[in-house]
Amino acid sequence: MTNGSTAGVLAVDVDGVRKTYGRRIRALQGVALHVAPGEIFGLLGPNGAGKSTLVKVLMTLVRADEAHGSVLGHPVGSSAALEGIGYLPEHHRFPAFLTGRQAVEFSGAMSKVDRPTRKRRAAHLLDRVGLGSWMDRKLGSYSKGMKQRAGLAAALVNDPQLVVLDEPTDGVDPVGRREIRDLLVEMRAEGRTVLLNSHLLSEVEGVCDRVGILVQGRLAAQGTIDELTASSRRYEIVIAGEAPSWCDAETRIESVPAGTLQSVGIAGAGTKLMFLGLDAPGAQPLLDRLRAEGRTVVSVHTVRESLEDLFLRAVTDPSTGLILKPGAAR
């Protein structure tokens, strides 16, 4: 990887990014995004939330009304910043008359990579993404998934410090998706930062160190998945038989705060007791009480929100409980 002088500097460190299309469509309303070097950051959000606009602002495709900060330690949109970035746009269109090798070499040349280096890297990267035997065929003959792989190779040809990928697994079959996920992990191991824009929550959950959720042009949440789901973490204790009478608020045990204990009957299999937001020591008095009453504890395990739950929570209006309208704010 290109060894820049940006050690310790955030790969993406932008604040107050605003963009309004025309006079009405407020695509970004003061977004702050901070991506640490060497991490995989997942950018999530419903359609029209501003994800693509934010990525395009970073890649200079869209001129922000306002943006402060830096990318790889250089001003946003500067030539120096772009030299260290590898970018794979969504719905990219490489010229069909080029071969895979020529397309990757062209991408390298446009990133100012010298000729011998880009020739060597093109062959290596195309082999790495599984197109070794196709590299001298025209891109016009490639399937969608193969074009996506070629695009990934092109994004890496300048040995970037920051790789920005917009829906990289779009059109790729399940095996290919797995390979691309592995490639993302390899990139992280090589010390690269990856900014991943994807609709596939399972994909993001599987590889991302941190995520940001954009909703109507604002960053609704940003952090590790653990941090973002901490408030939803709970213990689930399954016991045989019916729920104890002290589960209701009036007869609760003293060590369990009000409102944190719920019971759900499991048809023919006992009762599930859920303790919201409790840590392990906090659950012990409850287990003691259950055992003291001679109840059979079938299982105890911790549960937290999935990324999908978190996502849905972020896009739900807390005051109405309704899903926020898709699209940018007007």
Place this chain on the structure above:
Amino acid sequence: MTQTAAIFLSAYRELSARRLFWLALVINVLVVALFASLGINEQGIGFLGWTFDSPFYNTTTTSPETFYKSLFVALGVDWWLGLIATLLALVTTCGIIPDLVAPGSIDLLLAKPIGRARLFLTKYATGLLFAALQVSVFSLASFAAIGLRGGVWEWGLFLAVPIVTFFYSLLYCICALVGMLTKSSVASLILTLLAWTVIFSVNLSESIVVAGRIANSLETAAIEKELAAGVTKDGSEPLQEDDIDALRTDLQKAKDNRTNWDRAYFWFHGIKSFVPKTGDTLELLDRWLLASASMPTRDPDSERGPQRAFGPRRVKRGEYERALKDEERSRSIVWVLGTSAAFEAGILLLATVVFVRRDY
């Protein structure tokens, strides 16, 4: 430099992937083969063994060198390169700018460390590559044909490369601007052809006005000369009173018309100053290439052939055509190329500003 070279290499690959590119190249060679198959001898013009007698074109009036240069300019440059090959080039290259700004394509380029203005202008220059390659092949083939058939190795033929490429750029800048604004290859082609028609009409109108103005000037001078001499035009007998009255009436009419021609010239020449001089640009090649050759010119006393529209009645056709040619060749190269280049620069500036300021 690496980026510019890469864009040009990619453009060449794009052009060479198109059948029209190779078709145009083959036609280029065929056109040269056609005029290489023509010859000139003492009787007239030969073609594949046949001789067509011509009192005007034969080796006593025209050297083989001049004959082939004339063919190169009149047939090769004015008709083939200046019209048909230009149309083929526009059809082939009209998609370059719309393809550049197409979603998915522009993203890949703007994300690279290259300035937007430089990217756009380099892409524009690649559009001229097609024309430059075609003219280069044509000039090279013509150079060989004239060398082998006419016995002269005329390096001046290669002036066609910059001149015709510049001529093409005057149209292609319009194509690039429309392609930038509409993102449509078809729209850019159609509107460029429309603009070309307008430019041609302005140039033609101005030429007609210039011809009329010269005819008026020659006519006035001829009448004044006849009146001063006091004899008829053929000099056989003195002018009668009626003849003098008629001449004075004609002189007054000619002077009255002069005002109209001057006014028309002011407007048409003024308008022409702001549009590209496509015809005058190609005419430069004729001026430079044939001026040095012993090109036969019509005898000033010649009265053969029909008189041109607005032509003077009292002046011989040969003299009138010479005056027209002299006027054509007296036009400043700086004016021809400078005002055309200013037009192109203006259009390109507008297209570049749109490209640089647009969100993709």
